[in-house]
Amino acid sequence: MKTDFLVEGCILSKDIKGYMGHPIMNKKTILTSELIEVLKVFLIQEVSVEKMLIDGERFIPKEIIDKELDDTEDSSDFITHYLKTVQTYKQLFKNWQAGSKVEVAIIRSSLIPLVVKALEEPSAILKLNHYSNKEDYIYHHAISTGLIGALIAFKMKCELADIYQVALGGCLADCGMAKLPPSIFNKATSLSLEENEEVQNHPISSYQMIKDSSIITDSVKLAVLEHHGRLDGSGYPHKMRAKTMHLFSKIIAVADVFHAMTSERVYRKKQPPFKVVEMILHDSFGQFDITVVQALLACFSSFAVGTKVKLNDGSIADIMFINANSQTRPLVRLYDNGDIIDLGSNREIYIEEIL
Template identity: 40%
Template sequence: MRVHPDQLIPGCIVMRDVMGKTNRPIVTKNTVIKPVHITVLHKFLVDEVEVGQKLSNGSSFLPEKSNNQPQEISAVHETEQPPFTEQYLQAVQAYKKMFHQWKAGFAINMPGVREVIVPLIEQAPKHKNEIYSLHHFTSKDDYFYHHGIAVALLSAIIADQLNYSKGEVIQVGIAGFLSDCGMAKIDEGLLSKRGSLTSYEYEEIKKHPTYSYRMVENIPALKNEVRLAVLQHHERLDGSGYPLGISQDKLHTYGKIIAVSDLYHAMTSERVYRSKQSPFKVLEELLHQQFGKFDPTITQTLVQSMTSLSSGMKIRLTNNQLAEIVFIESKYPTRPMIRLQHNDEIIHLKFHREIYIEEIIS
């Protein structure tokens, strides 16, 4: 739908770049609107913005009538949000309700869990690019609810790319969905704390995989490998993880998949104590700085799936410039040669380490 900036509220999702008089967007596609964006749009005298029919928290957006333009312009136009994205946001709302039920002491309702996540998992292989961009919708306040759904879908995508059967893909996705359910047992003040955690507080947070396991261990409908994945998703190959500090051959593959998905979404999302990072920067960290901690086959699978780039693709860089891919060198899948849109200059990102690809736009 297209609305006047007066009608925007925090949480609206921008569905198309808002362009000004330069080659750089004023507000980019997938931005979750904050008060500062509304101020900027007014200063640039923008007349309309295309946004989705759902807010980032999954609730419906019903714009009020604007006094700044005729009703026929401010009215809702049926530019529908992609169905998969809408289902994702609805699932975030459902996860939020479940999370508060778990916090109140309710047991996990597996039929309810399957009803929420399995339909999305089944569609996941056809919506890879959308799933890799879900971090755009995550806000500081709703991070945990987005995280539960996003980790489930990312894990399912990786399992599918590893040629798991459909049944196994669903099991991996369910394990991802349940991996952080134990966060409901952590003091809420720690989850929303701004600033660094003390060593004691961090030790409390590190208990959540154990809490998650306790919540799922007696559910008859769950397979043992799902329970293990829930317990082990913060373990690392070198034994540096938690809660048990186990390593290598004692780790189940499902847990290794969720470990990669969990870190990817956490690092690319806006959180209370940290701003989001470029997905391609995170991929490079997984390949290099985190080497030895994560299963290399799983890491490479995510990287290869996300960097299925080709010449001619349009991309946005972390400096907000638009560019087109010219050539991809196999040794540097995250750093292709590109042509900048605003001046046709060709640069190779492997020589510009301060710049990363922010997202693929076509």
């Protein structure tokens, strides 16, 4: 696509390199007007972009209608399906804010085919944070939490029906946020103590909104209520401890915090997925079920040898070998000089981004 025809919200599908081979922008970068101008300054005339914008709409280039973006687009494409599902949820969420009931059947019909596709491409699930933005975070978070929860349940060898139920539970866990006053829901600054307490009651609202549905099981309804519970009693809204939490609750709790920590928020920058899972495992030790966290950890083995990554020192490398005992710290080879680094031994270096 010619640079002159780009619009805000385009998602790069390939790396952009300068004349000397140095990277200018990495794939999955969400283009702003400023970044488009940067490309023009570097005299980049053409780039490769996704068919969908970050808001889930089809990309229609300025001045022209690109022939590649007609109705023959591949409906099986995971990211395209994901972004469309986010937009479906967004519209439903706005309906809930207006007082409509939760349409679980509509969510299921959109989400479950996406789960099926996601389990065929597990590494794609762990890269969903690339597509979440501050403005639409809550909608991306719902779909991503469902998908990550489904992947964890799959790794724990749950029955397929239970995997689907976990996905629905993760997706619906925050539907009660629709009941928050606009003054709190749209607030871009820190919440007051009273406002934070009101937010912490959203699991109760979520439960009340879905408790009469016949499509989801009682265990999923319970998981929606309990998904902010913690093993050490520090969770909310009921300070729930492990013995009162269902397995589905524990899975969704881990999926929820993993996506939240790896996504850009109004008040916090996103953190690297590899680092976040280490933080959940070590810094939050005692809060989450260790078998569930280990299942999430095992998901990182789905990244194939050769996967391109960016390290926290700015270096670009590819994964050479993943140790079963240290999935977040594989053996990597640097692109610029071919050096091999064992991230398990070099604790100051870690994978910042999956490219």
